Amino acid sequence: MKQIVSTHNLSKRYQGKYCVEDLNISVEEGEIYGFLGPNGAGKSTTLKMILGLTRPNNGIVSVFGKEFNKNRRLILSQTGSLIESPSYYGHLTGLENMRIVQRLREVPEKNVMEALKIVRLDKQIDKKVNQYSLGMKQRLGIAMALMSFPKLLILDEPTNGLDPAGIGEIRELIKSLPERYGITVLISSHLLTEIEQIATSVGIINNGRMMFQGSMAELKDKSHSTIMIKTRNNKLAQELLYSKGFYSMQRGDSLVFENLMDEEIIQANRSLVTANIDVLRIEENKKSLEDIFLDLTGKEKSL
Amino acid sequence: MKAISLEFYKFRHRRLFLMVTLFLLVEVAFLFMGISRSISINPHNANWEALIVMFASMNGLIFPILVSVCVSRICDTEHKGNTLKLLLTLSVNPGQIYAAKYICACILMLWACTLQVLAIAVFGIVNGFENSVPTSLLIWFFAGIYLTSMAVIALQLWISMMWKNQAFAISLGMIGGFIGMTADLMPTGIRGMFIWSYFSKLSPVAQSYESEKLDFIVRDIHALLPMMLIVIVAGSILYLVGNFHLSRKEV
Numbered sequence: 062m063k064q065i066v067s068t069h070n071l072s073k074r075y076q077g078k079y080c081v082e083d084l085n086i087s088v089e090e091g092e093i094y095g096f097l098g099p100n101g102a103g104k105s106t107t108l109k110m111i112l113g114l115t116r117p118n119n120g121i122v123s124v125f126g127k128e129f130n131k132n133r134r135l136i137l138s139q140t141g142s143l144i145e146s147p148s149y150y151g152h153l154t155g156l157e158n159m160r161i162v163q164r165l166r167e168v169p170e171k172n173v174m175e176a177l178k179i180v181r182l183d184k185q186i187d188k189k190v191n192q193y194s195l196g197m198k199q200r201l202g203i204a205m206a207l208m209s210f211p212k213l214l215i216l217d218e219p220t221n222g223l224d225p226a227g228i229g230e231i232r233e234l235i236k237s238l239p240e241r242y243g244i245t246v247l248i249s250s251h252l253l254t255e256i257e258q259i260a261t262s263v264g265i266i267n268n269g270r271m272m273f274q275g276s277m278a279e280l281k282d283k284s285h286s287t288i289m290i291k292t293r294n295n296k297l298a299q300e301l302l303y304s305k306g307f308y309s310m311q312r313g314d315s316l317v318f319e320n321l322m323d324e325e326i327i328q329a330n331r332s333l334v335t336a337n338i339d340v341l342r343i344e345e346n347k348k349s350l351e352d353i354f355l356d357l358t359g360k361e362k363s364l
Numbered sequence: 365m366k367a368i369s370l371e372f373y374k375f376r377h378r379r380l381f382l383m384v385t386l387f388l389l390v391e392v393a394f395l396f397m398g399i400s401r402s403i404s405i406n407p408h409n410a411n412w413e414a415l416i417v418m419f420a421s422m423n424g425l426i427f428p429i430l431v432s433v434c435v436s437r438i439c440d441t442e443h444k445g446n447t448l449k450l451l452l453t454l455s456v457n458p459g460q461i462y463a464a465k466y467i468c469a470c471i472l473m474l475w476a477c478t479l480q481v482l483a484i485a486v487f488g489i490v491n492g493f494e495n496s497v498p499t500s501l502l503i504w505f506f507a508g509i510y511l512t513s514m515a516v517i518a519l520q521l522w523i524s525m526m527w528k529n530q531a532f533a534i535s536l537g538m539i540g541g542f543i544g545m546t547a548d549l550m551p552t553g554i555r556g557m558f559i560w561s562y563f564s565k566l567s568p569v570a571q572s573y574e575s576e577k578l579d580f581i582v583r584d585i586h587a588l589l590p591m592m593l594i595v596i597v598a599g600s601i602l603y604l605v606g607n608f609h610l611s612r613k614e615v
Contacts, residue, residue, distance in 0.1 A: 112453050115614045137455035148450035150441055152377050164370060165454045189377075190445075205450070 062089040064126065065213055065245045066111060071120035073106050073269075081106050081269040084120070088247050088262070091239045095260030095277075096249040099358055103269040104249040105145055108217050111247075112142055124213065138166075141211040143219055147202030151191035155182055155201055158190055159208065166209045176204040179234060195222035203231065214238065216248045220255060228255070235259050253354050267358040286347040288326060289315040293339040305332050315342075367456070367464035374441055375468075384434060384476050391426045392483045395419060403491065410491055412498045413569045413580035415484055416505050420567030423480075423509055424544030428560045430476065431516045432524075432537020435469050439524035439533075449615045458611045466521055466603065473513040481506045501568050504585060508566030511592055515559050515599030516540065522606025526613065559602075562595050 066088035073081040081103040088094040098104050109115040111122050113133055122129040124136045149158050159173045177183040180200040190198060199222050206214060216235070220228045236259050238244040250256050256263060263280055265273040273280065291314060292298040299309055299316055307329050309316040321329070326343065333340050348356075395418055403410045442448045442461075451461060484505075485497050524533040540560040547561030555561040566588055572579045 109614075114449060114452055134455045137453060140453070142453045144449060144453070146446060148447045149445040150374055150447060151445050152441070153374070157373075157376065161370060161373065162450075162454065164366065164373075165451070165456060 062091070064088070065090050065092075065124065066094075066247060067123045068107075068111070069121045069123075071107065071110060071122065072118050073103075073110060073115065074118045079269050081110070081117075084266070084269070084271055085274075086111075086264055086271070087274065088245060090245055091243070092262050093235065093239060093246045093248065093260050095256030095263045096247060096266065097253060097256050097263055097354070098249075098251065098266035100251055102251075102266045102358070104251075104266060105217050106269075107266070108142075108144055108215055108247070108249060112140070112144065112215060113137070114144065138209075139212045140215065141206035141209060141213070142215040142217075143199075143202040143206045144215070144217045146221075147198045148205075149190045149193075149198055149201060152189065154187050154189055155193070155197075156186035158201060159186075159205065162205045162208055168209045172208050172210065176208040179207060180204045181230070196224060196227050199223055200227075200231075203234075210242050210244065212243070212245065214244050214246045216246065218250055219248065220250070220252075232259050253351055257350055265354065265357050272357040280353065281350065283353045284348040284350060285320065286345050288318045288321045289342070289344050289346055290318065290329070290333075290340065291315045291342040292333060293341065297336075298333055298338050301332060301336055301338065302329055305329070317346075367460045368467050371438070371464045371468045375438070378437060378441075380434065380437060380472060381475060383437075384430065384472055385479065387426070387430050387433075388476050388479050388483075391422060392480065395422055396483075396487055399487075400491075410493055411580070412484075412488055412493055412495060412501060413582065415488060416501060416567060416569045417571050417580055419480065419484060420505065420508070420564045420569070421545070421548065424547055424560060424563040425541045427476075427509065427513055427563055428516055428540030428544050429534075429537045431469070431473065431513055432520050432534050432540070434472050435465075435517055435520040435524050436530040436533045436537075438465050438469055439521070440530050442525075443528045443530075446615075452615060458613075459607055462521070462525065462607045462610050465525070466517060469517045469521065470514055473517065474510065477506055477510045477513065480509070500585075501582065504568035504588065507592070508568065508588070509563055511595045511599070512559070512562040512566060515562070515595050515602065518599045518602035518606060519559060522602060522609065525606065525610050556591075556594070559595070559598055562591065566591055566595070 064087060066086060068084055068086045071081060071084040072079060084107060086107070096104055106115060110117045111124065113129055125139065127136060129136055150161070159177065163173050174183065177186060180203050182197065182200050182204060185197065190201065193201065199219065203219060206216070220231055223231060235246055235248060238246055248260070260277055262276050264271060295311060295314065295316055299311065302309060307318060307325070309318045330340060330343065399415060399418060452458065481502050485502065488497060520533055520537065523536055524530060527533065543558045544560035544563050547555045547558060548564055555565070568583055568585065568588065570581050570583055572581050
């Protein structure tokens, strides 16, 4: 597959401290790439560097296979974006804001109306943007980014400020973009559940470093289950099961086994009962995506 | 051209030309009342030179403030909605944005200067000044205030684009107005250092007090040219520095 966005050792330093360090992103054509990380991990800075809004201290950004610095105009003409908060002229109406982008993008009138219709703002076009709610401003920002139906769409936390229904709508819209318009989407978020529902590939960043990059399926593969067995005499049970070929670790007051099939669990249980070791509990412990994310980012639940 | 027409499109509903016109009308009305009173006391005061000198002095106060307000209103549209970020991702060059804003501010001030010159001419004609309209003096007067305005626009644009809080830019305009008004009282060497002082310095008519009598002297136009060159060079430097600063700014 063709690479749409790639960075090589991308780094950005503020006051001597790296907020993005040696980052290598790879987004392929037709993907919805979820760029995930806790607040302050360096997501927005990375996206700004990809769009040329911030100069990297080190590293190279390539978009559509071309180096950004040498092909800025060409790349930006085929890229739509919404970075951080939406940008708008508050004293102008929604339609007038769209017209400004239309004139700069040089796209036909029908694109304006279609983009407004997609984000369901077509009934609010004559209202001044200052009177819009935050969610409506966010929708306007998405409409502006979509107007030229670009090859690449970069969205930085696009569901901020939207109500649950709005989040659902935007999610469905983003999911439909690759198939409907052939748009590759790079979307950042600090919400795992959001990315989990729409992304086909994922990159997890923490403290400016890439902790994981791959398909969503690869990430889910990390969530293999473990079996926990609790007995009256864990030490004896561990020795017995080791002699039968079951390797375990002691965690808390239980023995933890990895990669056990159902048949093996039955066999282990039978061995313990035969040896008169009372089995108090056998439970399966499956790592959720959230646990994996927290393991990778080393953060507690308060993201 | 597209960038300039887009700038004007962005001004919609902001009534910038109306604001400039009203600002100017207040200055013109204030000065005309003063001059009319002066003429009613002494009919010899009804001359073009006195009129031009009074406007040049008053412009030192009014124009720096007017320029700062205009430029600030042109720039704060970008700050309020974070639109610089939007424009840059639409592959607009920062230099284009800067140039378009500069040209728009210059067009607004062109309107202000033209309006003022026309008002002077009409006032003189209506009050039956002895000589016919001194076209040459008015052209030099116009050139002086417009060139100085262009240099002050360059300064204000730099400040207004780089600092989000427009109170700073407006305060600078007010300080400029104070310096512009009091510049004539400063020693020659010092007053030339302030760009706002050129509103009165480039006036083709100067006032002179001799034997407790106020006289109006028409300056040698050739003596104004080096000062105009200084203003053009200062304005160009300010423009280039501001443009460079914006191109380095990370949004």
